[in-house]
Amino acid sequence: MHPQGEAMASREDELAGGLGTIARALFTAGTVEETLVRIVHTARDTIDACDYAGLSLVAGPRVTTQLATDPVVAEVDAAQYDTGEGPCLAVITEGLDSLYADDLREDTRWPAFGPRAVAAGLRSLLAFRLFANDTLGALNLYARLPRAYGATDRAAGLIFAAHAGIALAAAQDRAQEARRAERLAGGLISREVIGQAQGILMEREGITAGQAFDVLCRASQHLNLKLRTVAQDLVDTGVRPEVGPDA
Structure with a gap:
């Protein structure tokens, strides 16, 4: 096998093993707040190219940022909410599993949001929809560099988001059951x-x-x-x- 191919295969094996451990950690987080913290910080630490991570939740007709690893995430998320456009909102409203903006400076899909994200120092954004039976929100992974996320990162993020959505739904169900009790x-x-x-x-x-x-x-x-x-x-x-x- 070519050395580059061997390196990619090794990285995929490493991620596969790590994601199993991560999944168990997410499901043992306990409360909704603890689960949100683990999702956001583990996502940032697991996906190498990610500089900042944030989690947006659906609250009725609104989408709000519940947790972020850096204030810049809340700032850029707010730009999406203000303009009504961006990868985070797109995966939620359109029911997409994920959406990748490899360079927000060049991407023409979000003409109002893109320049504001670039002005905040962010060039790449990888958004994943979090869902179980229903859409819960989105996990947003920001990077300062353009074209930061490779195919392996995107695949790992998709698997991570699937685990995260189910873990979050389970935590919300536990909280609802506790309130009912x-x-x-x-x-x-x-x-x-x-x-x-x-x-x-x-x-x-x-x-x-x-x-x-x-x-x-x-x-x-x-x-x-x-x-x-x-x-x-x-x-x-x-x-x-x-x-x-x-x-």
Whole structure:
């Protein structure tokens, strides 16, 4: 094999082995924030030609930069959002897996964005769509040099982005499940506290559960406090809540 071919094959083998380790690291990151940090910094460190990396997420109709390895990334990302054009937005809105601008000074696809990126000192941009079932955002790899990314870098980036998208979706699902569990636990606690407060009123005043609940509701409205707060105060202090002049 030609020495150049051997070097490329060696680099591909190295990347393949490294990406397996990277994939495991991404999936064990934990929270969404930790996953974002690992994606951005690992991408920059894995793709040799990359000088700066950033991650943009879809938030309803908007796209925002969630994390960047350097302030220049946020500046250039903002130029894409301001002009409504650029590789990052293109992969998100057009559903492309990746898009490569090998020289933003010469690229005519983004006449408003390109000059602003060049003015910030960036010449190459490699954008990858992050997705699982839906598009989550884009991973943007910036380089100061033109034509910075070779075929191996682009292939490695595509594999990395696939792992990153799935890892990010998994982290978001875990966060959503944690919030759901927290709401459920909060609801159970609220019902328990309200039930305790009802029991106190029923025992003291010889009223029904419905009447006790009505007392708590009127107190909540009169005091402008949440029903759970009124109930918790009664349980903690034993003091009947004020229900207003109409009680």
